[in-house]
Each structure stands twice: as structure tokens, then as C-alpha cells.
Amino acid sequence: MSRFQSRLPSMQPEDRFDQRSTEGPPTESTRELPGVSEGRLPWRLTRTNYQLIATVVESYSAVLPRGFVFPSRHALCRYVEGFFGGFHEHLPVIHIPTFTLATEAPELILAIASVGARYRFQTSQSHHLYFAARALLEDQLRHRDGYKPKAPVFDIPGSFPTLPQLESTLLADAPPSHLQNNHAPTSTERDLQTMHAMILLIALGTWNDRSLLRDAFSTASQLALLVREQISSLSEPDSQHQSWREWIKSEGRRRTIFVAYCFLNLHSVAYNSSPKILNREMGSLLLPSPESHWRAESQESWQLARDKDIHSGLSLEEAYSSLFNPDSSRRAASSFGNYVLVHCIIQHIFFARQLQFPSATASSLAPGVLGRLDSVLKSWQLGWEATKDSSFDPSAPGGPLSFNATGLFRLAYIRLHIDLxxxxxxxxxxxxxxxxxxxxxxxxxxxxxxxxxxxxxxxxxxxxxxxxxxxxxxxxxxxxxxxxxxxxxxxxxxxxxxxxxxxxxxxxxxxxxxxxxxxxxxxxxxxxxxxxxxxxxxxxxxxxxxxxxxxxxxxxxxxxxxxxxxxxxxxxxxxxxxxxxxxx
Incomplete structure (x- = not known):
């Protein structure tokens, strides 16, 4: 019985219950997320928040596919739980302790639901949501690059109203403010949400039906453009003087950019296409912080995590260059940082292969290149072993990133010698x-x-x-x-x-x-x-x-x-x- 909610159903009328309840409908499991209290689980969705999301999505009926039906509250909670329980930990971009589904971009909400439906093995519902999310994404990109961009969710895209503000908007029986203002500027936060939605839709198109693959490659090219815009406008703040909220924003931005880079690199691995974002374009970014920092639920717990797991800012260029100099003293990267670094190595091997003509034998990398990259892989392995969260267990407390990195490490070793x-x-x-x-x-x-x-x-x-x-x-x-x-x-x-x-x-x-x-x-x-x-x-x-x-x-x-x-x-x-x- 421990897999199911232990409380009996309330005998109160639904309206009274919903006014005081902050939980979503019961789900089949009580899955926990590392570092997240039960009350902050992202699939706990109130009726008020659900109605707000549904209202926002339905306001785009002109661009949504004909016949689109928004999921019920029970279904949406199930899909969101599927996403966070199955997909999110492998690409941890969302800061769960401060995440509220109702304040996210509509294309991201539907993309999360589509991926989550996949993890609940509801394929037809996933397709249904995928095409709706794509329609909203295309509409957002059109307005973003147009002369009069429309704010897809709020007055100023990327702003985060409080839940009381959201609820008062809905209870006032007035349309959300974003529906009354078509002339809001774009923002970094809004673009990051759009980028995250793009990553999820690329994943769905890349690994599923062949008919979606063309969409995935097209979206990947658009994502690469947004990544470059983010990199060009990024200035790395001094994290030692940031508040927790400020740090969340800067770390979340870096993580979104790095996840986009890694996922586009994975496209290259799977389909032998040229990487759309190059290592050198990412060099100035600081590598992501440890997961213990990212999962902290408050300013106090964040500070304690930083004191316990000391992490000094290290740029990707510095970290990658140190792999080529085994005698240099290296600062340990986080598990996410190691994951990014092994992607850099794989991209390096890819371009070394591209310098050869097809008539060359599959294992004919020049001996000097082969020896140098072999040494780099040894250095990376030492760094991985020195990282606190490293584990061969995908369910380890530090998350599955270190386990996933070992798979890419083996792939890099293989591609030194044969390129299939x-x-x-x-x-x-x-x-x-x-x-x-x-x-x-x-x-x-x-x-x-x-x-x-x-x-x-x-x-x-x-x-x-x-x-x-x-x-x-x-x-x-x-x-x-x-x-x-x-x-x-x-x-x-x-x-x-x-x-x-x-x-x-x-x-x-x-x-x-x-x-x-x-x-x-x-x-x-x-x-x-x-x-x-x-x-x-x-x-x-x-x-x-x-x-x-x-x-x-x-x-x-x-x-x-x-x-x-x-x-x-x-x-x-x-x-x-x-x-x-x-x-x-």
C-alpha cells in the first residue's frame, strides 16, 4: 500500500476542498525527487492552477491543431510526473524547488506533458500533445522574430507572477493579462523556456517515428541560433556575491545552454551529422555547479551545500585544456561538468574523422592524434573518479549524469578506432x-x-x-x-x-x-x-x-x-x- 496515497478521499464538496488544497489529484505512485519535499512536487497541481493553464493554452485555439483537446487535470498531473520521474534527471535544467507549472511558457507545458505521456506509455496522447506544442512553438518563434512580438504567457515574457496573483486573475473571471497585451518585449527567461521546449520536442522527434525526424532537424537548427544569441549576451557574474535567487537564474541559464549543446552533439553521434554548436563557441561558459547546489530548497540549504561541496567556477575552455596537460593541477568538475567535457571529446574525435577521406580505413586516425586523444580520455577518467557524485548506478543520489557520462566515455574510446x-x-x-x-x-x-x-x-x-x-x-x-x-x-x-x-x-x-x-x-x-x-x-x-x-x-x-x-x-x-x- 505504500505505493499509493495513504489518505482517504475527502468527504467535503469539491469547491471547498480545492480552495484549501495545494495538491494535485492522486497518482499511482508517490515517487520522490532528490532534495524536493513532498509539498513541492511539480505534479501537485491545484484546480485553480490547472484552470489557468487550460485558459492560457485555449487562448491559442487559432494556432492549435484542429480537434486538440487539453488533458484533464488527472492526466496532466500524470504526464508531468512521468516527465520528472523519467526524463528530467538525465537533463536537469528545471530548478524544481522554485518551479511552478502554471508560470511556464505554454509550449513548454505541452512539451513536458508530451514527454511525460511517453513515459506513461500513452503514445497517441504524446503525439497529440507533440503537435500542439510544435504549433505553439512555431507561433512563439514567429512573434519573437516579428515586429510586434506577442507575449505568449504574461505581460512581460519570462516574468513570474506569484500564485496569489495568478489565482486572483482567474477568480476575477477576466482573461489573463497576456491576452490583453500584444506588444511585450522578449526576455532572457522567456527565451530559455522556449529553448527548453525545443529540446524536448527535438528529443521526441529524434528518437521516435521517422516521420518526425525532419521536424527534429529543423528545430535543432533553430535551437542552435538561440543558443548563440544566449552565449553572445551572457556575462558570468561572481557567484560568491549572488543571492540564491540570482544564482538560480544564472545557473539555470548556463544549464539550458549546456543541455542544448549536449543534445545537439548527441544528434551528431546518432546521425553522423555535423555538430550545430562547436566546442569553441562554448568555451567561455562556466561549467555547471554540483547537483547538491542545484537541488537546495532554500537560501540556507544552498549555502550549506556550497560550504560542504566546495566548487570554484571553471570555464569549459580551462577544463578542456587541462585534459591535454596531464601534469597540470586540475580542479574537479561536477558530474554535469564531466558530462559536458566528454561531449567535447566526442566532438573532437568527430572532426578528426572528418579530415579523412572515405577511402581511408576505419581505424586510421593519425598515430599522433590517436595517442593524444587516448591520453585525454585517461585524464577525463581520472577526473570522473575524483568527482564526488560519480557512480555506475543510474539511481544514485547524485543523479544519473555521471552514469550517462560513462556511456559516452566508452563511445569515445570506440570511435578512436572504428567509425560506424x-x-x-x-x-x-x-x-x-x-x-x-x-x-x-x-x-x-x-x-x-x-x-x-x-x-x-x-x-x-x-x-x-x-x-x-x-x-x-x-x-x-x-x-x-x-x-x-x-x-x-x-x-x-x-x-x-x-x-x-x-x-x-x-x-x-x-x-x-x-x-x-x-x-x-x-x-x-x-x-x-x-x-x-x-x-x-x-x-x-x-x-x-x-x-x-x-x-x-x-x-x-x-x-x-x-x-x-x-x-x-x-x-x-x-x-x-x-x-x-x-x-x-
Missing amino acids: GPCRQLELRDPGTIARAFSNAPLLERSASVARAVLQCAHSLSIPVRIGVEFVARTQTLTWSIVHSLCNLECGLFLGKWLQTIAAVLKRGEPLRDDEQRLLGIITSIVNETELCLQVQYEQDQVQKISQVAAAVIRLWAHTFKGAHVFEIMGLIGAGLDLCADML
């Missing part, structure tokens, strides 16, 4: 294309650097095996980021290709190096912990046995994608890995 990005063609949504990319990829070089990448991939496989492959398949939807789906795809393909390389070496009668023998033993022992061990244990021919280990490794990865999926691309990845295993 151009040939996977995930945009086609065709499992056969993934299998052909694996089949056509060349065998790997045999080097110490490749061995380190293999070790990272083996460790990645050991995590779901240790937890339980079946368990991960059924639960990763709500705890693992899409980042891990992309990284696990390449980990599976890379390990399979390395095992093919080892089998080819033995087939030629050549001996294995000591490190290769150890790695082969590690991978075989991981497979032996699973139900697929019987396919391997009784094979006498060594070459054939290694081929079976390769098939088992890829099939294990494929099996982790067998559960229910929030995003449709995960099913595609699982099907593609299954086809790769069938080929071995």
Missing part, C-alpha cells in the same frame, strides 16, 4: 542497415589502445549481466538514458568486431598477446554468467568458440532492448543487434 556512424544510417529506421554496417566494417588493429577500448566495452556489458539482463530489459526504460542505448549499440558492435579480429588471428595460426588473452578470458567469463553459456562451453574448436562468444555478446546486448520502450528507436537498435548476432 556513417554506415549505420539510423535515420532509415532499418535493422538490416545496422547489420550490414557491422558486416562491412573492417577488422580492428591490434594495439594497447584498442585493448583499452575493449576493456571498457567488456565492463559495460558486465553491468547488465551483474544486475540481470532480463531485469535490465524490463526496467531500463525508466532509469537508463537514451545515451546508453546509442552507446550500447556501438559497444556490442565493437566487441563483436574485436572477437572477429581475434578469431581471424587464430585462424591464421598467429599467437595472441597477453593482454588479448586476458580480455578474451574476461569476456568469456561474462558470457558464462548468462543463459547463453551453454552455446559456448562445449565448443572444442577455438576459432568457432570465439565466433560463438561474439554472437552471444551481441545477443546479450540485443536482449536488453527486449522490454517496453519509451522511445521507438530502442526497438530498432535491439532488432539490428539481433540480426548482427544471426550473421555470426
Whole structure:
């Protein structure tokens, strides 16, 4: 019963109850958010606030899709809970202790609801809300860039009325003030809300139905323009002399810009497109602060968190440059900062690859470049290990960012040695294309650097095996980021290709190096912990046995994608890995 609300329903009339209640309708769980008291849970929505949101959204009926129906209060609360319980912690932009849904931009409200509906597996409702959010976003962008921009929510976009002001507006039976004023200026806060809505809509378009992918790429280009505007007008204040409220605004602005950068970088990883925001454009920004600072609920708790988890401002350029100088003394970055830094490394590798012609072999990065980036990855790993919140547990108190960063770290190691990005063609949504990319990829070089990448991939496989492959398949939807789906795809393909390389070496009668023998033993022992061990244990021919280990490794990865999926691309990845295993 602890999963359900313990209070019995009130016997009071609804109107009397709603006037004194600050809670939303009961939901199926009482999920908690780190550092957030029960009374501040963002899905606790009063009837008054719900009616205000509905009134604001309905005022855009001229631009909303025909037949759009705003969700009921129960449904909206469920979707908002789905968003914060499943998506938000992977890209923590919203400052939950001061967040009020009713004061957010309407396109952001609908985008949050659309993502949340996905996390409640209500696909048709998510699509319904997605197209409504897109319509409001396009309307906002048109008015923002026009001669007479319309304030989409309030008199001055980005201002935050108090709840009593909002309620008095509604109780007065008058239209919200933003409906009476079409000539309000834009503001930084309003633009940040629009950018956040764009990020969510890009996510929905990127990882789901192929028909939405064109929308996602178009919105990504518009988002990049807004990011550049924010960077050009940003001046980093001295956080030591800021109040808590001032710090929230400046930190929230940085986080929004960094999340946009990281998400656009992830587009590059998934679809082999050029990153829309470059590392050098982000260099002057201070890296995000620790999550303990961001989650503080008051001025006092924020100050205590700053005293406990001391964090000095470090620009992205300073932090990234220090990775290239292992002898320099480095200040520890936050878990969010480490996540940003590994994105920088991946972008660096991407452009190093682009300097080659397609006829070059997949593992032919110049030795000097390869050695330098290998050293950078070692430095990043040391920094990650020194960060307080670092964990391999996506449910750790410090949040899943450090866990997600490890997936990108492994991806970076893989892409030093093989680049499957151009040939996977995930945009086609065709499992056969993934299998052909694996089949056509060349065998790997045999080097110490490749061995380190293999070790990272083996460790990645050991995590779901240790937890339980079946368990991960059924639960990763709500705890693992899409980042891990992309990284696990390449980990599976890379390990399979390395095992093919080892089998080819033995087939030629050549001996294995000591490190290769150890790695082969590690991978075989991981497979032996699973139900697929019987396919391997009784094979006498060594070459054939290694081929079976390769098939088992890829099939294990494929099996982790067998559960229910929030995003449709995960099913595609699982099907593609299954086809790769069938080929071995």
C-alpha cells in the first residue's frame, strides 16, 4: 500500500476542498525527487492552477491543431510526473524547488506533458500533445522574430507572477493579462523556456517515428541560433556575491545552454551529422555547479551545500585544456561538468574523422592524434573518479549524469578506432542497415589502445549481466538514458568486431598477446554468467568458440532492448543487434 496515497478521499464538496488544497489529484505512485519535499512536487497541481493553464493554452485555439483537446487535470498531473520521474534527471535544467507549472511558457507545458505521456506509455496522447506544442512553438518563434512580438504567457515574457496573483486573475473571471497585451518585449527567461521546449520536442522527434525526424532537424537548427544569441549576451557574474535567487537564474541559464549543446552533439553521434554548436563557441561558459547546489530548497540549504561541496567556477575552455596537460593541477568538475567535457571529446574525435577521406580505413586516425586523444580520455577518467557524485548506478543520489557520462566515455574510446556512424544510417529506421554496417566494417588493429577500448566495452556489458539482463530489459526504460542505448549499440558492435579480429588471428595460426588473452578470458567469463553459456562451453574448436562468444555478446546486448520502450528507436537498435548476432 505504500505505493499509493495513504489518505482517504475527502468527504467535503469539491469547491471547498480545492480552495484549501495545494495538491494535485492522486497518482499511482508517490515517487520522490532528490532534495524536493513532498509539498513541492511539480505534479501537485491545484484546480485553480490547472484552470489557468487550460485558459492560457485555449487562448491559442487559432494556432492549435484542429480537434486538440487539453488533458484533464488527472492526466496532466500524470504526464508531468512521468516527465520528472523519467526524463528530467538525465537533463536537469528545471530548478524544481522554485518551479511552478502554471508560470511556464505554454509550449513548454505541452512539451513536458508530451514527454511525460511517453513515459506513461500513452503514445497517441504524446503525439497529440507533440503537435500542439510544435504549433505553439512555431507561433512563439514567429512573434519573437516579428515586429510586434506577442507575449505568449504574461505581460512581460519570462516574468513570474506569484500564485496569489495568478489565482486572483482567474477568480476575477477576466482573461489573463497576456491576452490583453500584444506588444511585450522578449526576455532572457522567456527565451530559455522556449529553448527548453525545443529540446524536448527535438528529443521526441529524434528518437521516435521517422516521420518526425525532419521536424527534429529543423528545430535543432533553430535551437542552435538561440543558443548563440544566449552565449553572445551572457556575462558570468561572481557567484560568491549572488543571492540564491540570482544564482538560480544564472545557473539555470548556463544549464539550458549546456543541455542544448549536449543534445545537439548527441544528434551528431546518432546521425553522423555535423555538430550545430562547436566546442569553441562554448568555451567561455562556466561549467555547471554540483547537483547538491542545484537541488537546495532554500537560501540556507544552498549555502550549506556550497560550504560542504566546495566548487570554484571553471570555464569549459580551462577544463578542456587541462585534459591535454596531464601534469597540470586540475580542479574537479561536477558530474554535469564531466558530462559536458566528454561531449567535447566526442566532438573532437568527430572532426578528426572528418579530415579523412572515405577511402581511408576505419581505424586510421593519425598515430599522433590517436595517442593524444587516448591520453585525454585517461585524464577525463581520472577526473570522473575524483568527482564526488560519480557512480555506475543510474539511481544514485547524485543523479544519473555521471552514469550517462560513462556511456559516452566508452563511445569515445570506440570511435578512436572504428567509425560506424556513417554506415549505420539510423535515420532509415532499418535493422538490416545496422547489420550490414557491422558486416562491412573492417577488422580492428591490434594495439594497447584498442585493448583499452575493449576493456571498457567488456565492463559495460558486465553491468547488465551483474544486475540481470532480463531485469535490465524490463526496467531500463525508466532509469537508463537514451545515451546508453546509442552507446550500447556501438559497444556490442565493437566487441563483436574485436572477437572477429581475434578469431581471424587464430585462424591464421598467429599467437595472441597477453593482454588479448586476458580480455578474451574476461569476456568469456561474462558470457558464462548468462543463459547463453551453454552455446559456448562445449565448443572444442577455438576459432568457432570465439565466433560463438561474439554472437552471444551481441545477443546479450540485443536482449536488453527486449522490454517496453519509451522511445521507438530502442526497438530498432535491439532488432539490428539481433540480426548482427544471426550473421555470426
